[in-house]
Amino acid sequence: MATSSPLLHIQFLLLCSALHFTVLAASGTADGSEEWGYVQVRPKAHMFWWLYRSAQRTDAGPTPWPTVLWLQGGPGSSGVAMGNFEEVGPLDANLKPRKSTWLQKADLLFVDNPVGTGFSFVEDESLLVKSDVAAATDLTTLLKKLYNGNEAWQKSPLFIVAESYGGKFAATVGLAIHKAIKAGELKLKFGGVALGDSWISPEDYVDISRLDGKSAEESNKIAEEIKQQIANGQYNDSAYTWGRLEDFISSKSNDVDFYNFLLDSASDPLSLATTTEVGRKQVMKAYTTYLSSKASADVDISSLMNGPIRNKLKIIPRNVSWGEQSDLVFNYLSNDFMKPRIKEVDELLSLEVNVTVYNGQVDLICATKGTEAWIQKLKWEGLKSFNNIDRTPLYCSSEEAGLTRGFLKSYKNLHFYWILGAGHFDDRTRKNQP
Template identity: 45%
Template sequence: MAWWRSCCLGVAVLFVLGFNRGCPLPVQAKESWGYVDVREGAHMFWWLYTANNSSFENLPLIMWLQGGPGGSSCGFGNFEEIGPLDTDLKPRETSWVRAASVLFVDNPVGTGYSYTDSPDALTKDVAMVAADMMVLLRQFFSEKSEFQGIPFYIFSESYGGKMAAAISAELIKAIQKGSIKCNFAGVALGDSWISPLDSVLTWGPYLYSTSLLDDYGLKEVMQAAKTVQQLVEKGQYENATKWWANTESVVEQNTNGVNFYNILTQDDSDLVKSTVGEHGYLSSLKRHIRPLHRHSLAQLMNGPIRKKLGIIPKSVTWGGQAEAVFVNMAGDFMKPVIDIVDQLLAAGVNVTIYNGQLDLIVDTMGQEMWVKKLKWDGLQAFNQMKWTALEDPAAAKQTGAFFKIYKNFAFYWILKAGHMIPSDQAQMALRMMKMVTLQA
């Protein structure tokens, strides 16, 4: 079966999108989309926006990977963060498509518009995720050969960063073997689940330092986190995932429902409230998967966007398999991939870490802890460097971020942003992307 079997637009088609709740909205963009059958019974959806520039060949290609696992890049990343249109289908001034071609992929299979014919085809770990992505990228660069020489970057968010690291490692091998032809230029890991335990163990201290926990609460949170640590150290990863969810419930009860995605906001929705000891992964699914498929976004994706795309099977509901995706990855969820980041650095891959100051689920303290565990030979020199301030593009004379770069490793501390940096600090995120892709 041809991989391009479901694509409804050619490479160079210029069209006008007019789905603004029935009100025509002219947005010129060069787009294409389709499915790749990555395995028998496993169908992955992708959506490409070619850069809004007459000479896209001079701009990078970025693949965006969402978190979860089970969060939709083609939905959330596209319409909530960096795509050319927002959820009201109005032009986004800070769209990354202004400075790059952007490839959204609903990954792993079962996420967003991607689907499997049976639950058995869902992925179990990042190795399986990476193998599937190699099939998609092989076909993508083969069919769209005009992108083979363009610098290709993988940008990610949350669990998407863990997948991005594993995908990058496999991509290097594929390029060396000649099975994929592309100009891989680097990977950027945003608020990424690289070392889950380092995140969990720093929740307490971070919240305490920001006056969101008292001494009693700190003790309770740390006790729960230590249980997660013990399970991880014993290799009981699925139980560790359950206790990770339980620890989040302890945090919620001691902070009066802090928002794990931005500590300065509070979500009083019933979807994110849970009780300690709630069965299985229900509490974590409420907090981290369902908000990525909020009702308004689901209406958009299962309504006008589905109609526009014209290729989504009738049996597939956008996000319908998301919770199953998370549950199937539960045994892999708490495993670290610091060693993979080390492999990338040793191979000379450009690796960027960027993190939001107000993020809790992947707090910056935890990110800094695992970075210090790297065996990379440039780590000592990197640690001795002084960071550089960046002015906030949205507020003159205000600091918007700090960064450090040494050889092929970079770290960006993004201020006034939570877990979804492009949503919270859109202009700063765009500037950071341009710096990473050597446009600024």
């Protein structure tokens, strides 16, 4: 476990000494379209959640209306903020209606996971989780308290959709949910998991770059060092070697944007916030910085969450600030950062849980080629048949006939989407479009 800096530790102690931990369980809008609240998943560990009900919801017809549980990456990045206001929620970061909100197709449940992320908090630093499995246990506890005894929620199948490091959380909590349901401890319909540009197998994401032959040779040497460290269980060492690899690729590629390899970092204000960090000494913190950057030139997500959103919610404890403990969350999970979760995906498939994988083709940090590589490491009995079928081209609308937007390959309960023109998060040239 990486230790937090002295400054962070002092800030944490000062925060805890001033806190008044009177936590209201839940609240919501008068029309019932939104609910939010806290669940104490362990003594003195509080997880924040926010549910939106779709105006298009209907329970008529053969297919029940679904609920999507969105899990953000990082670890330590806030789904309540990033996934909600920057990606799929009903409002964008300017609090304007989003045309492409997923609320058109499902109810949306955002959670600040793990505890310490976003509005979630712990009253003692030692209560922060140190593994993906521990995070899954907390999240399953939250779902038990939300779903058990609530028949209305139980009617809607739950799909876990994750991005980046959130994919590791999705794989581990997917297993925890399945086991809890089977044991009669959790009452919900589990629809499956979707892993978007997910950090499932870090070693498979180290062989890609924008380099010439000479630089590629040196890059490959560093990549092999990372793979050997992972094989030896040296996960902390491999994380910092990965940071050295990123530095090398940046220096030899005129600062490629790791979240869209068609861009330079200078072309993307979000990526620029990462690459200009002094020395990029700690790549994990740099990644957190990226995810916590401004949504646009005129919107500061931290000011949004600690201002208008905090005022709307009304139940955030007086001295809890959004994102206050997020760096600590990352530090405590540092030993799990480079651990693969292929085994967990394999187990989900063997249990006949639906697993959807989707990847933006111009993502570099979790590149599609790396995702294809870890899928080939699955021991799932259906893999050979999956490999032998052809992909199906995908189109967005009849107006774009002939313009391919992606590909799909699907066999039994494994579904793989190749999304053309998209990076780690989205293609910002088409952001917020239908």
